[in-house]
Amino acid sequence: MANINEVAKLAGVSVATVSRVLNNNYMVSDEKKQKVLDAVKELDYQPNTYAKNLRQSENKMILVVCTIMMEEALDGIKDAVQQAGYDIIIDYIGFRDPKSNALKFLQSGLVGGVIFLNLLHFDDELARVMKEYPNVMCGEFLTKNPSTSVSIDDEKAAYEMTDYLIKQNKKNIAFVGLSGEFKFATDRERGYKRALFDHEYSIDNKLIVKGEYSFESGIDAARKLMDSENKPDAIFCIQDKIAAGVIEYLKENNINVPKDIIVAGFDNHEISEMIRPKITTVAQPFYEMGKESARALISIIKDEDHTGKRIYLNHELCVKESTEIKND
Amino acid sequence: MANINEVAKLAGVSVATVSRVLNNNYMVSDEKKQKVLDAVKELDYQPNTYAKNLRQSENKMILVVCTIMMEEALDGIKDAVQQAGYDIIIDYIGFRDPKSNALKFLQSGLVGGVIFLNLLHFDDELARVMKEYPNVMCGEFLTKNPSTSVSIDDEKAAYEMTDYLIKQNKKNIAFVGLSGEFKFATDRERGYKRALFDHEYSIDNKLIVKGEYSFESGIDAARKLMDSENKPDAIFCIQDKIAAGVIEYLKENNINVPKDIIVAGFDNHEISEMIRPKITTVAQPFYEMGKESARALISIIKDEDHTGKRIYLNHELCVKESTEIKND
DNA sequence: TTGTAGGCGTTATCAT
DNA sequence: ATGATAACGCCTACAA
Numbered sequence: 001m002a003n004i005n006e007v008a009k010l011a012g013v014s015v016a017t018v019s020r021v022l023n024n025n026y027m028v029s030d031e032k033k034q035k036v037l038d039a040v041k042e043l044d045y046q047p048n049t050y051a052k053n054l055r056q057s058e059n060k061m062i063l064v065v066c067t068i069m070m071e072e073a074l075d076g077i078k079d080a081v082q083q084a085g086y087d088i089i090i091d092y093i094g095f096r097d098p099k100s101n102a103l104k105f106l107q108s109g110l111v112g113g114v115i116f117l118n119l120l121h122f123d124d125e126l127a128r129v130m131k132e133y134p135n136v137m138c139g140e141f142l143t144k145n146p147s148t149s150v151s152i153d154d155e156k157a158a159y160e161m162t163d164y165l166i167k168q169n170k171k172n173i174a175f176v177g178l179s180g181e182f183k184f185a186t187d188r189e190r191g192y193k194r195a196l197f198d199h200e201y202s203i204d205n206k207l208i209v210k211g212e213y214s215f216e217s218g219i220d221a222a223r224k225l226m227d228s229e230n231k232p233d234a235i236f237c238i239q240d241k242i243a244a245g246v247i248e249y250l251k252e253n254n255i256n257v258p259k260d261i262i263v264a265g266f267d268n269h270e271i272s273e274m275i276r277p278k279i280t281t282v283a284q285p286f287y288e289m290g291k292e293s294a295r296a297l298i299s300i301i302k303d304e305d306h307t308g309k310r311i312y313l314n315h316e317l318c319v320k321e322s323t324e325i326k327n328d
Numbered sequence: 329m330a331n332i333n334e335v336a337k338l339a340g341v342s343v344a345t346v347s348r349v350l351n352n353n354y355m356v357s358d359e360k361k362q363k364v365l366d367a368v369k370e371l372d373y374q375p376n377t378y379a380k381n382l383r384q385s386e387n388k389m390i391l392v393v394c395t396i397m398m399e400e401a402l403d404g405i406k407d408a409v410q411q412a413g414y415d416i417i418i419d420y421i422g423f424r425d426p427k428s429n430a431l432k433f434l435q436s437g438l439v440g441g442v443i444f445l446n447l448l449h450f451d452d453e454l455a456r457v458m459k460e461y462p463n464v465m466c467g468e469f470l471t472k473n474p475s476t477s478v479s480i481d482d483e484k485a486a487y488e489m490t491d492y493l494i495k496q497n498k499k500n501i502a503f504v505g506l507s508g509e510f511k512f513a514t515d516r517e518r519g520y521k522r523a524l525f526d527h528e529y530s531i532d533n534k535l536i537v538k539g540e541y542s543f544e545s546g547i548d549a550a551r552k553l554m555d556s557e558n559k560p561d562a563i564f565c566i567q568d569k570i571a572a573g574v575i576e577y578l579k580e581n582n583i584n585v586p587k588d589i590i591v592a593g594f595d596n597h598e599i600s601e602m603i604r605p606k607i608t609t610v611a612q613p614f615y616e617m618g619k620e621s622a623r624a625l626i627s628i629i630k631d632e633d634h635t636g637k638r639i640y641l642n643h644e645l646c647v648k649e650s651t652e653i654k655n656d
Numbered sequence: 657t658t659g660t661a662g663g664c665g666t667t668a669t670c671a672t
Numbered sequence: 673a674t675g676a677t678a679a680c681g682c683c684t685a686c687a688a
Contacts, residue, residue: 001435001437003664003665003666004665004666004667005665013674013675014674014675014676015665015666015667015675015676016667016668016674016675016676016677017673017674017675019666019667019668020667020673020674023667027673027674028673028674029673029674032673032674044435046432046435046436047436047665047666048382048436048437048664048665048666049378049433049436049437049438050377050378050379050381050382050437050438050664050665050666051378051382051664051665051666051667051680052436052665052666052667053378053666053680054376054378054379054382054664054665054666054667054679054680054681054682055665055666055667055668055679055680056666056667056668056680057680068399071396071420071422074420074422075422078420087429089417089418089419090417090418090419090420091417091418092399092402092406092418094399094402094403101415104374105377107329107372107374108374108375108376108377108380109329109374109376109377109378109681110377110378215598215601215602241602244602245602248602248604251604252604270543271599271602273543274543274569274572274573274576274599274602274603275602276576276579276580331680331681331682332681332682332683333681341658341659342658342659342660343659343660343681343682343683344658344659344660344683344684345657345658345659347682347683347684348657348658348683348684351683355657355658356657356658357657357658360657360658375681375682376680376681376682378680378681378682379664379680379681379682379683380681380682380683381664381682382664382665382666382680382681382682383663383664383681383682383683383684384664384682384683385664437665
């Protein structure tokens, strides 16, 4: 692998000139610049990342810690980051190892900052440690976490959806949430309750069930709701996969959606287009969220501006088939 | 961020001793070792990755290039890699930029090898360039590509599925493939045709349609098949999402699956469990494929064993509801 | 067993 | 505008 010395030798200049051409691109004659460029091409020269980062004070590498893979958000991050001349590397941790290599990568100087993508388990220790490093939370964060965060306003979105369901003349609106202690989950539940309250609906805890983040869990939730005495005529699910499960259960029991019961989900997941009826849902601007997160992180890295901000982006209510009765 | 000098000073030893404790762990007295360890802890010292890699010849960083995010495969890669003391970073490229940063990362010395995960666009130039670097293809590869590859035997799997469909007493077995030139796609089509041939079925090109990798494409494919004169009584789709679309179209047209037509997919994608009837499919051992890929890559990096191998792992036929008539 | 010093490939400072 | 050289943090001969 060619290094800068070989390039300099081939071009007949000093290493400093090569470095200048490749980085600053000023204060060097066109003649020598061309020679350097030719030599670089000839040798397929690429500056060594390790040497470069060792020497430079600023670290232009960003780590993205992913639990669930959100391709749209990653696209947004990539675009923003590349624009600023940064590189990203991804640490995929799934749900197996909540801590990830973030700290290791940070302490070893590999990366200069971290974006946590939809991280669900941000414990106290991680929060404490992360105070010392540039980081932003994209999509999910804990109240006690002081990091800058980018997300939609989950409470507002859930409020709007519930409000919409009420306006379809429904009286018994159920909510299917998550059993864990996640901020986005409690926010959405709060939005649901606040909408009921504002419309002077009473809140029936029998109409609120909690489960996991899955299709099967949706089936279970629907069974619970339909087995109770106060049956719902609308079911708002915290996620589309769950809504898909709910719809499946209702279909199996010959309950028509949307005629008998209307169902809504959240996330505009692809499943919402693959199930019949297509699921009314809330679309999150994942691409923009990624982009905004990256921008925020870079400005934190650059300006040392460590004040945690809350950045809210706009969601979109997507009305599809599961809440509107067709007129064939 | 603390460096090795500060640790040495605090521990009252030389930097060489600190380095020895952290790496070799031999030829150093217990007394000094303990002092070093204490100092490391005290300062939260973590060796600088860039300095370390610059100095060392061997590079323990592996790049995984992802098109589509396959979490199971990533888990497998992670497990194998960590066991060997390597780190991975992921370059997510989606389908937007087929070339990825692989070459850049390799040339800049950031990584010592690459795993291409389900890469579909492996062009001649990439193939040429990649000859010089350790790399393995996981899940998909081109015939002309000399890299080591890990996958299932797609032809065999498709053969078995087709054979199974024939044994359900079906006569007109359609195949929904992909319009691109992908090895896995042509392999599966060949397996389908070979099974027909072995059973002395004639091959009707009207029963072979091609489209995209999506639910909508499945709907289109089913329409085409059902509009032709020689209607199928079984439809084998190259992927589960496509099969889901096919099933949806049939349902909309009051054609019962599996009673009237049986449908099969491929990949054991989660959608195969969320659609009714659940889709009979072929499961790929993604976790194992990832693990095997990582192992292969590490041995290539270590041994400089550049002979391209083909590693086939076993698939599994998953018979579900879309091909078997229930007896209620 | 331990310490000193050289060098990995860059970039940045200081001369020229 | 250009070149020589120090320094980044680490590992590893080599010396003691």
